[in-house]
Amino acid sequence: MLRPEAKMTYELPDLPYDYDALEPAIDARIMELHHDKHHQGYVDGANSALEKLQSMREGGDFGDIKGVERNLAFNLSGHVNHTVFWRNMSPDGGGEPGGELADAIEERFGSFDGFKRHFSEAAKGVEGSGWGMLLYDHLGDQMIVGIAENHQNQTPQGTTPLLVLDVWEHAYYLQYENNRGEYVDNFWDVVNWDDVAQRYDDCKGRTIQ
Numbered sequence: 001m002l003r004p005e006a007k008m009t010y011e012l013p014d015l016p017y018d019y020d021a022l023e024p025a026i027d028a029r030i031m032e033l034h035h036d037k038h039h040q041g042y043v044d045g046a047n048s049a050l051e052k053l054q055s056m057r058e059g060g061d062f063g064d065i066k067g068v069e070r071n072l073a074f075n076l077s078g079h080v081n082h083t084v085f086w087r088n089m090s091p092d093g094g095g096e097p098g099g100e101l102a103d104a105i106e107e108r109f110g111s112f113d114g115f116k117r118h119f120s121e122a123a124k125g126v127e128g129s130g131w132g133m134l135l136y137d138h139l140g141d142q143m144i145v146g147i148a149e150n151h152q153n154q155t156p157q158g159t160t161p162l163l164v165l166d167v168w169e170h171a172y173y174l175q176y177e178n179n180r181g182e183y184v185d186n187f188w189d190v191v192n193w194d195d196v197a198q199r200y201d202d203c204k205g206r207t208i209q
Contacts, residue, residue, distance in 0.1 A: 009050055010043045010076070012036075013083055021091040025186040027175045038170055039082040042151075045075030077151035081131055084161045084199075090192035097193040101200050108143050116188065118145050119163070123184045129168040132184070134196070135159035136203035143200075158208050162199045163191065 015035055020028035049072035056062050096112050097105065109115035115134075122145050123132025131148040139158050148155045165187050172183040 010046050010079055012040050012043050013086065015086055017091055022089055022190050025190045026089075026172070030170075030172065030174050033174075034166075034171060035082075035086070038168075039079070042075045042078030042082065045071060046079050049075060073152050074150060077148070077155075081148070081151055081161065081164050081166070085164050085166055087195045088163050088165075088192055089187075089190045090195070091190070093190040093192045094188060095193070097197060099197060100204075101193065101197040104143060104200065104204075109145075115145070119165075120184050120188075122147050123165045123167050123187075124181050126167050130154075132165040132167060133161055134163035136162055136200065138203070138206055139208045141205065141207045160199070160203050162203070163196045 019031040049068050052068045105115050119132055126147050133146045135144050135146050137144045137159050176183040
């Protein structure tokens with residue numbers, strides 16, 4: 001437990017829309033549980049891990065350092081991914097991107113349809129729980145499609161998430177049961193391309209030296 005005087009480093013962000021705003025793609029009960037329970041759990045887990053690390057430093061006992069660092073990576077990555085995920089979606093979303101993002105996608109992936117197929121197949125093919133992701137690779141100064149198993153495994157270092165899709169069962173099972181593919185297909189109806197474009201604009205040209 002966090003000590004009373006400990007600062008809460010991470011906090012649950014508000015949803016930028018109502019629970020039912022993304023229906024029929026994602027129903028209200030899923031959004032309520034996903035945001036209020038699951039995301040809150042990752043926030044709490046990350047803060048707890050930071051508190052334990054502080055106690056280790058103060059007490060000089062690092063016996064459980066491996067487990068606590070693992071918990072921090074898992075929970076903080078879950079917090080980051082979900083924070084992006086909520087804003088990657090909008091009740092006014094869907095369609096295709098425009099402007100520089102559209103041009104960059106066409107140049108990198110050949111076409112928007114080619115990118116969409118690549119991303120969808122990656123998300124559908126995640127083994128167990130995880131994410132489909134469009135990432136900005138700062139070393140290569142380009143976009144790449146990737147996946148995360150759990151929240152952090154298999155994700156390349158030196159990347160920033162631009163568009164993420166949660167394919168943990170808690171993100172869709174109440175509505176889609178075991179049909180992850182239908183959930184992934186319907187996700188495109190709510191993608192907030194304005195948000196993705198802003199993230200792309202913030203990343204482009206920021207390379208690792």
